[in-house]
Amino acid sequence: MPTSIVRRLLALGAVTAAVTAAGGLATAMPAHAATSKVSVVHGIPATPVDVYVNGKATLKNFKPGDVAGPLDLAEGSYDIDLTKPGEPIDKAILSVDGAAVPGGANISLVAHLDEAGKPKITPFVNDVSKVGAGKARLIVRHTAAAPAVDVRAGGTPVFKNLTNPNEAKADLAAGTVSADVVLAGTTTVAIPATDVDLKEGTATIVYATGSAQDKTLGVVAQVISGLHSAPGGVPSGDGGLADEPGVNVWWLAAGVAVLLLLTAGSVRLATRRTTR
Amino acid sequence: MRSYFAGAPRHHGARRPVMSRRNLLTGSLGAAALLATGCTGPRADEPSADVEALASPSPAPTAQATAVPVQPGALPQAGKVVAPVRLRISAMGLDARVQAVGIDPRTGDFAVPPSVDSVGWYRFGPGLEATGGSIVIAGHVDSAAQGKGAFFGLRELDAGDQVEVGDRAARVVRFQVVAVEQFRKTKIPLARYFARDGALRLSLITCGGPFDEASRHYRDNIVVTARAV
Structure with missing residues (x-):
């Protein structure tokens, strides 16, 4: 069980991380945005927990490898406590006091091991900006008790020297x-x-979780959808066979006037004929 | 009526021999009306309220205060998508092959199949398995090299026309045209047609409007929206 100093350090770390991560987002956030989407990710092996947010039981028997949420949380600071299932909050095995939730963001709170294998909670701000048409975003987060790693795709390193608790990301072809x-x-x-x-x-979002030493390394994945963009355009003809030329407005007006004149003239002619 | 054909007097520009004052007047006014509306071409950039209604997402379910959704954090698997392979529109005598297409990497545009006889289904959006969102199929109106394309007659469709889309297993999903719209390419609300929410609908897209000989581009896109029936 963490001492109060450890708790405070954890809280400080969490707040700093949240503020740092949110900093880049601040300019893109509308000023009125107040609530954030918050997901909770469980990356500590073999430790099911109950999750308390501001003292309120929010998740019961939350299992390793699961992802909960997203919850709509108003901007503010939150106390988060994890207990063994069914145990009271004052026996929390991991606590963060005053974790900052910025407004209008999409956040993942990740319970995981630090590099040395100690449980902690790290908030990550998720990049939910639109991806280009045909693309998908891959975000990899090192949240495992393991040294620096490279992530390879098809055998080629794409993210190099990633360390706990950091992320690397790229928009790739879907x-x-x-x-x-x-x-x-x-x-x-x-x-x-x-x-x-x-x-x-x-x-x-792929989280590397577990512990190298305990041979419990694995991955937990979280998917955020709705970030698609439309194609730039739909070019679908270069023949000109379906051309519908625009009409000059003045010619149109002149045409209408001529027609009306003709009509008036004919009406008078017709009238004269019928009256004779 | 905002669908582009609704008000156009295509079939009643009656120019009969002038026999009476009444006919003469009707004829002239008809011709004037034809000149005023018919010759200017379709009115571009007027979105259809019917299409907007179909595209609007259903209201979010009321937040349940108690239950927080929990999912296993398994790696995502490729979902089951049912690709359309055939498009039939009897009103325009069309029975075309549908190819699965994506994005032209050079331009970022919709990769319409090069053969003007085929049309392209946007494989990143919903397929025939979908219960919501816009299934997009785009095809050529024509091409300089190949002449008229599969979608040459698309703009002639009218509300109520039937559209059939078949999959590889020869199952058919039926749609009914609700609107024909025309937009300048610079103004078309593409996000609406490439949306993955809202009612299940089919968006058929091609080119139209005035043709610029210099750039060899049409100014507009024609969009036919059909709802699932």
């Missing part, structure tokens, strides 16, 4: 990639290759 994780600068596989389906218009 489709399936075969990805694995190796110790940084080596070909020593830490997490073996798996196929990851990067669906167009989504952000797929």
